[in-house]
Amino acid sequence: MIDIDKLNNDFGIADQLRFVKGEGGFVMIGVDNDYATAVISTYSGQIMAYQPKTEAKPLLFLSDLAIYESGKAIRGGLPICWPWFAEDIKSKDLPAHGFVRDQQWQVVKTQKQDDGSTKVTLEISNNQYSMKLWPYKFKLQIEITISSILTVVLTTNNVDEKSFTISQALHSYLAVGDVNQIEVMGLDGLCYLDKTADFTERNQRSNVVIDGIIDRIYQDVESDVLL
Numbered sequence: 001m002i003d004i005d006k007l008n009n010d011f012g013i014a015d016q017l018r019f020v021k022g023e024g025g026f027v028m029i030g031v032d033n034d035y036a037t038a039v040i041s042t043y044s045g046q047i048m049a050y051q052p053k054t055e056a057k058p059l060l061f062l063s064d065l066a067i068y069e070s071g072k073a074i075r076g077g078l079p080i081c082w083p084w085f086a087e088d089i090k091s092k093d094l095p096a097h098g099f100v101r102d103q104q105w106q107v108v109k110t111q112k113q114d115d116g117s118t119k120v121t122l123e124i125s126n127n128q129y130s131m132k133l134w135p136y137k138f139k140l141q142i143e144i145t146i147s148s149i150l151t152v153v154l155t156t157n158n159v160d161e162k163s164f165t166i167s168q169a170l171h172s173y174l175a176v177g178d179v180n181q182i183e184v185m186g187l188d189g190l191c192y193l194d195k196t197a198d199f200t201e202r203n204q205r206s207n208v209v210i211d212g213i214i215d216r217i218y219q220d221v222e223s224d225v226l227l
Contacts, residue, residue, distance in 0.1 A: 002027050002042070002104075004019050004020070004021060004027060007019040007027065007107060010107075011107050011109070011110040012110075013110055013111075013112050013118065016031065016032065016033050016112055016118055017029060017030070017031050017032075017110055017112075017118055017120070018030050019042075022039075022041070022068070023066075023068035024067075024068025024069055024070075025068075026041050026042070026043040026068055027041070027042045027043070028040065028041055028042070028048065029041075029042065029107075029110075029120060031118050031120070031146045033112075033116055033117060033118050033146060033147075034053070034116045035052060035053060035116065035117060035146065035147045035148045036050060036051060036052045036053055036146050036147065036148065036150070037049070037050075037051050037053075037146075038050045038051070038118075038144075038146045038150070040120055040122075040144060041074065041077075042104060042105050042106075042107060042122065043070070043074075043102075043103075043104050043105070044073070044074055044079065044080070044100075044101045044102060044103070044105070045080055045100065045101075045105035045122045045124060045142050046074060046077050046078060046079050046080065046101065047060065047077050047078040047144060047150070047152070048060070048062055048074070048076070048077040049062060049077065050078075050146070050150050052148055052149075053148075054148070057175065058175055059150075059174065059175055060076070060077050060078060060172070060173055060174065060175055061076055061077075061173040061174060061175040061176075062075075062076030062077055062173070063075045063076045063173075070102075071102055072102060073097070073101045073102050074101075075173075076173045077173060078152065078170055078171070078172050078173070079097070079101045079170075079171045079173075080098075080100055080101050080142065080154065080168070080169075080170060080171070081097035081098050081101065081167075081168055081169040081170075081171050082097075082098045082099075082100045082101075082140060082154070082156075082166065082168045082169075083098050083100075083134060083136075083138075083156075083164070083166040083167070083168065084097070084098050084166065084167050084168075085097060085098070085167045085168060085169040085171075094133055094134075095133070097169075097171065098168075099129070099130055099133050099134070100124050100140060103124055103127075103129070103130075104124075105122040105123060105124045105142075106122065106123050106124065107120075107121075107122060108121040108122060108123045108141065109121040113145070113147075115147070117145055117146060117147035118145070118146045118147075119143060119144070119145045119146075120143075120144045120146070121141060121142070121143050121144075122141070122142050122144075123139060123140065123141045123142075124139075124140050125137075125138065125139050125140075125159075126138050134164075136158070136160045136162060136164045137158075137159045137160040138156060138157060138158060138159060138160065138164075139156075139157040139159055140154070140155070140156055140157070141154075141155045141157070142154050142155075143155070152170055154168060154170065156168075174227060176227075179210045180210070182209075182210060182227060183207040183208060183209055183227075184207060184208035184225060184226070184227055185207050185208075185225070185226040185227075186221075186223045186224055186225040186226055187204050187207070187208055187218055187221065187225060188204055188205070188206055188207060189203070189204060189205075190203070190204050190218050190219060190220065190221060191203055191204075191218075191219045191220075192204055192216040192217060192218040192219060193216065193217040193219070194215075194216055195215040195216065195217065196213055196214070196215050199217075204218070
């Protein structure tokens, strides 16, 4: 049982950050500063909501059908995929997108920055469950800064005697008003694997428009990608 009163006593920030019990009994971190509001789940280490004070609506999408249940991933917000993205290349029996998005994370630090923004640091380490799936010792830390922009830093620390290889993603669910009115910029000219066509390799021409089901892996992306 997580002691919310203790979390508020140890990590709460007056008039800026509070711990509350949310859906499914999960502990949520509510942030409200001069720049933005945000909600972060300590289960999954996941940003659930983010809305700058200059915006009329949240920038992240959270499904009304999201399941708040231990052992289940929450569909929406900013899930963390680690130590692999999609299916693990070594075994199709392992859970998609790794195992940290359905585990409890620990609060390491909360801080009111000099400029009035808020920084939250969460951490997860190897445990009995993770070692059955992936036999390495690690510490994974996420630093989330809530300001007029949302800054997320994900840091992997290998505390094992063996080296390991990872892939990872911040699997953003972005809220859009009309999918027919958006374009994804920054991918023009790149090759991609089309998962809807058995991983056929194709070349991107111009900006990406959403004109149907899209599930692609773009190769060698070096520039910023804008929506």
